[in-house]
Amino acid sequence: MTQTQIAKTHMAKTHIAKIVKVKTGSKFEEIGSYSRLVSVDNWIYVSNTAGRNPETKVIPEDALEQTEQVFSNIEAALEAVGSSLADVVFSRVFIQDPEDVHAVMQLIGEKFKGINPATTVTCPPLGSTVYKMELEVTAYRGAATADIQEITI
Secondary structure (H helix, E strand, O other): OOHHHHHHHHHHHOOOOOEEEEOOOOHHHHHHOOOOEEEEOOEEEEEEEOOOOOOOOOOOOOHHHHHHHHHHHHHHHHHHOOOOHHHEEEEEEEEOOHHHHHHHHHHHHHHOOOOOOEEEEEOOOOOOOOOOEEEEEEEEOOHHHOOOOOOOO
16 A cells, blocks of 8 residues: 555544634724634534624623623524533633622532532623623533532542
């Protein structure tokens, strides 16, 4: 066998990942050259998401209303690739004002009840003072139906 034939045989046996990039039409995605969501096979990465309504372009002033919109935006992105919040295995929560942490985390706790992803919560300045919170998640398609073992240490 020639080197070319060996390489072709190896390529045929090698799994090539399926990558899907989901866009929402946001001007921020266009300016920053990013996707709302990228899935690589069953791994799903959702970009840091703010509470802007994609249809009206309005961002609510209230932190909890923004959090509800953030979840709506993320759920729509996950659904586009055959997934849901139930598949989320990790989240990063960014809350602009430390005073909002308790209320926002209570709402996030309700949304992730029974899912229990690993989570990081921080209070950095966000891209604008208009944003009260943002959320980034990593999901694994099928995690919701996986054999899950919960251990308390």
